[in-house]
Amino acid sequence: MHDKLKEHIEKIVPLSDDEFAFICTHFTTKKFKKHQFLIQEGEAVKYSYFVVSGLLKLVHTDGTGKQHIVSFAMEDWWESDYYAYYTQTKATMSLECIEDTEVLCISFEDYKKLCDGLQKIERFFLEKSNFGFIGSQRRIISWLTSNAKDRYEQLLKQYPSLIQRVPKSLLAAYLGVSRETLSRLSP
Amino acid sequence: MHDKLKEHIEKIVPLSDDEFAFICTHFTTKKFKKHQFLIQEGEAVKYSYFVVSGLLKLVHTDGTGKQHIVSFAMEDWWESDYYAYYTQTKATMSLECIEDTEVLCISFEDYKKLCDGLQKIERFFLEKSNFGFIGSQRRIISWLTSNAKDRYEQLLKQYPSLIQRVPKSLLAAYLGVSRETLSRLSP
DNA sequence: ATTACAAAGTGAGCTATATCACACTAAGGA
DNA sequence: TCCTTAGTGTGATATAGCTCACTTTGTAAT
Numbered sequence: 001m002h003d004k005l006k007e008h009i010e011k012i013v014p015l016s017d018d019e020f021a022f023i024c025t026h027f028t029t030k031k032f033k034k035h036q037f038l039i040q041e042g043e044a045v046k047y048s049y050f051v052v053s054g055l056l057k058l059v060h061t062d063g064t065g066k067q068h069i070v071s072f073a074m075e076d077w078w079e080s081d082y083y084a085y086y087t088q089t090k091a092t093m094s095l096e097c098i099e100d101t102e103v104l105c106i107s108f109e110d111y112k113k114l115c116d117g118l119q120k121i122e123r124f125f126l127e128k129s130n131f132g133f134i135g136s137q138r139r140i141i142s143w144l145t146s147n148a149k150d151r152y153e154q155l156l157k158q159y160p161s162l163i164q165r166v167p168k169s170l171l172a173a174y175l176g177v178s179r180e181t182l183s184r185l186s187p
Numbered sequence: 188m189h190d191k192l193k194e195h196i197e198k199i200v201p202l203s204d205d206e207f208a209f210i211c212t213h214f215t216t217k218k219f220k221k222h223q224f225l226i227q228e229g230e231a232v233k234y235s236y237f238v239v240s241g242l243l244k245l246v247h248t249d250g251t252g253k254q255h256i257v258s259f260a261m262e263d264w265w266e267s268d269y270y271a272y273y274t275q276t277k278a279t280m281s282l283e284c285i286e287d288t289e290v291l292c293i294s295f296e297d298y299k300k301l302c303d304g305l306q307k308i309e310r311f312f313l314e315k316s317n318f319g320f321i322g323s324q325r326r327i328i329s330w331l332t333s334n335a336k337d338r339y340e341q342l343l344k345q346y347p348s349l350i351q352r353v354p355k356s357l358l359a360a361y362l363g364v365s366r367e368t369l370s371r372l373s374p
Numbered sequence: 375a376t377t378a379c380a381a382a383g384t385g386a387g388c389t390a391t392a393t394c395a396c397a398c399t400a401a402g403g404a
Numbered sequence: 405t406c407c408t409t410a411g412t413g414t415g416a417t418a419t420a421g422c423t424c425a426c427t428t429t430g431t432a433a434t
Binding site: 147148177178180181184 | 420421422423424
């Protein structure tokens with residue numbers, strides 16, 4: 001199970017066996033069933049999660065109770081309510097399983113210890129964060145420049161597997177469109 | 188001029204005089220007039236910029252020639268076309284002065300050398316990147332949950348100084364609303 | 375088989391926002 | 405001083421997308 005993590009990190013920084021063993025001591029393994037919550041709005045955010053298998057949705061619920069999908073997280077993705085995680089405050093988003101999911105968990109304490117203990121991993125996290133930021137910026141540009149149909153097509157092109165795995169109503173909640181409108185876009 | 192940078196970094200990591208001197212060797216100073224370009228779409232992105240004074244806009248131009256503001260950058264902000272910078276490819280956005288602006292410039296080469304030579308600064312960049320990511324995610328949530336008027340009010344609340352400094356047509360291009368619609372929202 | 379529920383499609387009417395056209399004001403340059 | 409231009413406001417009309425209500429389909433459980 002940790003093998004996936006090793007492979008994932010080594011795409012960015014090479015690791016000796018000792019280094020990887022050290023990294024592993026900071027993570028714990030958990031399994032969740034579809035519909036279970038890893039993070040609930042209003043509660044403390046203990047962990048950042050590395051998805052080994054399965055699929056998650058990061059959800060923000062607005063004043064009227066409507067759910068908006070801030071992000072999906074599939075295999076090899078890192079996910080959490082990062083504001084709450086880094087500042088150790090209460091979650092403003094929930095993280096919920098769309099499929100049965102296996103994750104590796106790292107607490108904020110362990111994250112800091114890990115960065116202090118192994119510079120390479122800090123480099124790794126920096127690179128992840130940089131490209132995470134770029135990804136979000138891309139999504140903003142997609143919003144600024146495109147209508148619902150084009151954004152839908154961009155999403156399908158970027159993550160073709162997603163449409164097999166999640167109902168369209170969730171894609172709509174990610175795209176910021178009503179499910180009815182999305183349903184009318186397809187042709 | 189570098190003092191601003193020192194103050195800025197020390198909000199996150201403390202620095203000895205030697206360390207700061209080392210950091211400074213990686214930056215160069217530049218001044219630009221209103222309307223000048225720091226980055227032009229289609230050209231190479233040499234630098235990441237730290238804004239000492241002034242105001243910039245990061246702009247993406249769509250297929251129809253319409254300009255969309257991906258981000259503003261004011262004092263103490265870092266800005267660049269980061270995808271092009273990190274991957275050393277051509278810019279897909281331009282960076283242009285809204286006011287006369289002084290910046291500190293760091294090339295990608297120097298950025299890497301600096302991170303290799305001083306672990307502290309890598310920690311600093313990691314923290315900046317993390318919160319940059321969180322900021323973008325916030326903007327996405329704002330899009331998903333709010334209409335034009337609410338997004339405008341959120342923007343004014345978050346950056347009250349902005350409305351004094353930039354024409355409303357630019358705020359509209361940032362919010363993803365037509366300037367006419369923005370003009371009708373105010374009361 | 376039968377029921378129950380989640381997902382998807384569709385029609386009708388409504389609303390927020392876009393677009394186009396024009397008018398007004400303020401500021402800077404000739 | 406006059407002229408030009410950037411910024412802003414506003415009316416009229418068009419449209420993308422929303423909402424509500426209903427139907428259809430697929431799928432899992434009894």
